[in-house]
Amino acid sequence: MKNVGVTYGGRSIDQELLSLKTPERLLKWRGNVEGSPDANHYSSYIGVLLKYPCWKHMGFVDFSDVSPELVTGLSVVEDYFHGDWWTEEDVRRVERESPDRLRLGQWNTIEATIRVNAQRMDRSKPDCRFHWHDELRAGIIFGAMLEKWDKVAHICSAVDAYTSPEYSAGTVVEEYYKWYLCIAGRLSNEWTDGMDQLMSGVRKCRQKRLRECVTAWEAAVAADQAAFNKTFPITIKSYVKKVDDPSKFEWVALDETVIGLIANKNGLSLPEMSEELKAPVMTRESLGLT
Incomplete structure (x- = not known):
């Protein structure tokens, strides 16, 4: 394992940590969220797919080829931003055709899924809490690794200078999110309106x-x-x-x-x-x- 003993932020990579990094764990996590039209599951699925290249890079698991996960990840992120999977109509269709994909339980009801999806994804609503940063960053990485810059541009076109920074309870400065909006703007080549104002604030970040x-x-x-x-x-x-x-x-x-x-x-x-x-x-x- 090439990075055993490397220390970041005061914490080193050791054998105990590596023992938790197994393909079996990834498959289990993937199986829990793959194909679910639940916004939380969709984001988690993108995160699981991103673990594959990260674990290969860090030497945690000797994957021979992570290209399939990159391709899948790119497709899932593109659908995350531009698909209708989160709408009540599509969720109801999944309920009729493939109910197991919903992963319903005592607390995760069909009504709760529809409500949470609307809160997170319906940007026509003024109170929408759109989750976009982690998904956008993952999409850029998936696409760039595959040299599919046209797909990256399409993903990045889903946000603009007026996209709201995510709520982080003060753990992440607002300028960080604004910087990523500018990254997306540059990669999409679809907007410049508002970028100078965003970058002016970002450059002055404390x-x-x-x-x-x-x-x-x-x-x-x-x-x-x-x-x-x-x-x-x-x-x-x-x-x-x-x-x-x-x-x-x-x-x-x-x-x-x-x-x-x-x-x-x-x-x-x-x-x-x-x-x-x-x-x-x-x-x-x-x-x-x-």
């Missing part, structure tokens, strides 16, 4: 780590190799020191992974870095896709 990420991303977007070589390692250094970071998922730095993939798209290469700094950044090479 959180140094976010400002560092934004600076590296801007170098990647500008295809400036010299600036990228200087700024990208800085973001990873701050990542490995931080105990709780919104970039962290299964020990992978997802924000830096997104930045790196965008840099590659624009013809840049990752700078020379130590093994410690390279370890959390997932790449096409680390997944055996090149």
Whole structure:
């Protein structure tokens, strides 16, 4: 296991942790949520599919090929943002045709599923709490790893400058979500209205780590190799020191992974870095896709 002993945020990867990372666990989690037209299950399914490339990259499980999960993940995220799976009509259809897919129980009733779906997905409602960030970021990674940038653009077109930041109870600064709206805007090439205002606020964010990420991303977007070589390692250094970071998922730095993939798209290469700094950044090479 290539990353045993590596420490991020004061916690090291050890054999006890690795013993919990098994294909059987993934299959069980996947079986609990796959195919369910429940918004919570849909998001969980995307997260489970993202574990496959992350675990392969980190050396937790020796998957020979995670391309099928990337393809499935890309399709599921695209449907998450642009499909009708969450509507009452579609949920009722599943109830008639494949009721087992609903995973109904004492507390998870058909009425509750329809209500929660509307609360999370119906953006025509002023009180909608649209969950978009984790799903969007996963979709960018799935598509970029497969070099399906047209699909990434389609996914990113589902949000714009007026999409509300997610509620995080203060655990994540609002500017972080606004930055991802700008990432989506750049990748979709469908809107610029409001981006300058968003970026003005993001650049002034009090959180140094976010400002560092934004600076590296801007170098990647500008295809400036010299600036990228200087700024990208800085973001990873701050990542490995931080105990709780919104970039962290299964020990992978997802924000830096997104930045790196965008840099590659624009013809840049990752700078020379130590093994410690390279370890959390997932790449096409680390997944055996090149």
